Amino acid sequence: MSGNHPLRLLCAAVAAAGLVATSACAPSSQQDQASAAKQVSVLPAGLSLAGKPGAPAPKPLGQRASLKVGIPSKLELEAPALLAQTYGEFSKENLDVTFVTDTVPNLLTLLGQNKIDLVYAGAQALVFNALRHGVPIRWVSGVASAAPDSGVYMSTKYGTKAADFDPATLKGKNIGVNPGGLAAPSEYGLYELITKGGLKPSDVRMTPFSDPAAMVQAFNNGSLDGATLGPPFTASVKPGVAFQADGGYPDTMQIAGYFATTELLGAHRDAGVAFFRAVERTVNTHLSGDYHQDTEVMTKMAQQLGTTVETLRIAPSVPFDFNVPAQSVASLQKMYQSVPGTLQVDPPVKPEELIDLSLVIDAAQGK
Template sequence: MRVSDSAVARRAAFGAVLVAGSLLASMGCTSQDSGAGAGPAKPRTIKAVPGCDGASWTDPADLSADRSPARCSTGAPAPRPLAETRKLTIATGTLSAEYVAPLQVAVEKGEFKKEGLDVTLKVLPTPDALPLLAKGDIDAQWAAPEAAVINGVNGGFDIKWVAGNFSPDPKSKSGLWVRLKDGERASHVPMAGRKLGTMIGKGSVIAYPMNTSLKKHGGGLDKIQFQQLGSADVLTALRNGGVDSAWLLDPVWRKVDGDARYAFLGGQPAGEPLGGMLFGPNLLKDDVDAGVALLRAYIRTINTYFADDYKKDPAFTAMLARLLKTDRAVLESTPSLRMDWEIRSATTDRLQSAYRAAGVSEGAALPESRLVNRSLYAEAVGHRP
């Protein structure tokens, strides 16, 4: 990517090396969307986009589980190549998870190249990637507004959530499972005081649906004991009594589904993405055209390859298995994800509430405007507010 004067100045300002794991807010941030000391951003012209009609935008306040995700026609929005090729780096915690598939397919099918973008996907844990994103050493991050992100923004990082990723199929049972005691029924399982095993820490976005499910059963993140385990150990601990409950991911939950000794208490809310694309100042301010182009390619990839039940196509599923380096049978054992580029209203409010309940959030609660920017994907599909 071209290095602008402002990017050089910003990197110089980051002269002191930031410790990756300590993204706790120690000072208030007075900057607005346009940045501290900067004037308001110039309004961008939004033009109608062929193939993206009214169905390409849904009301962000619609949280209904049966909401149809936004969609354009296959191949839309059409590419609008930049005058000069931009080199962009997107950090992601993994390249093997199914929710990363749209990025993998966009690279494989040349969707980024059609926009004049030379995109590199780089595996980096979220704590390591955040400081790099904030100072412009990487351009985007495929992650989620986790506690570390919120705390980083509270501490001055110029980072925003600009596009969603997916919500689960209603048939999915990825989420909170409990081993039932004698006489217990799945309709009400007293969760207060129980031990929960998870490979995901309290600072993950999963804290939000986990807290919701626990509260329905007399628990809550502040009323249970957490035990963080490796991915291979979570199910084992649940089965041998090392933990009373566990957050089981795809396709692990298949191992206990249908077993009367276990009950599914809930998972990620249907119709509400909890992660996706994060932008730093490079694409939020220095080169917005490249930011919109990146989202346009991502949205086109969803509309072209992931619009419906993409696992119905054996050839496409085989390609996905190759790209994700996973067994095809494992990939086919769970329902297709509902890929969704939009961000729901107040999701970041609900996430922050969960982080506070888990004791991993510091500083003032941030308004959505400090954490979310929907204007770039709105421009990509031609939606005028």
């Protein structure tokens, strides 16, 4: 499932470079394929993407197919796909899956070049820019709800609990953030807190850390007033040093997941549905509830992620969730617009332009 089109290559390169492109970057064949794809941006009322162990049942493809899936690194959030490989769930679908590891910008470029079929990534501004630049990209699956202990942590110098914390206190404070700051979807909790405080991003000093462990160390020794943290790094915050001022992001939105182009949603749709049948079945069978207590699952996961069961158990089990609430599109764009030069989208992307849940819906329904 690969092939290069000169305009597609150009669009991917333009999107990755953050330059302006023309409508010529959307070949008529891709436009026709996009319009023909069965696009569903909101889950039908009453439909759940979760199911019982063993569901959805395998529905082997009539002819062996293969997919290349891009991942930036091996994280627990990618465990459903990685363990689907381990448990042989892809084989049950008559599907071969190869994982390609690279940076998110490079993976999205490869996706635009049709050299890979799916990419696991955060919904970066690059995704929105690529869509407007003519790359037929779609957000086809979420990955998880926000972990209960992820979010913005503040020094106990400024309070003891979220209910009593005044977000306006953030003005002038030094907050540790992930690389990219508010240009990264993982910082949505901080953006929400800044907004609640009636502040502008420029009112807050943000210090980026490429190493979360170093961020925790700086927070613990008092060099930072706050930090955006998630598991397992939240477990390293010293008792009494901090309190959780805000969650990572609300249930009404998603910040990451799998991205594909209309190629997978159209010509190779059966393989895309098979991929998500296997992934959903893996979650329903092995990764629901407090799966961190299942030694067999954790042993296999640790082997896949190159870590230990003990390290993984420092953090709570991940609440996997394949939905992408429509509000995600507007909320993330609003945050990116607060960072000059980040979002090059006009007019704003609408949920129905970017989100397409039809693959995970068909998979959940056993189609």
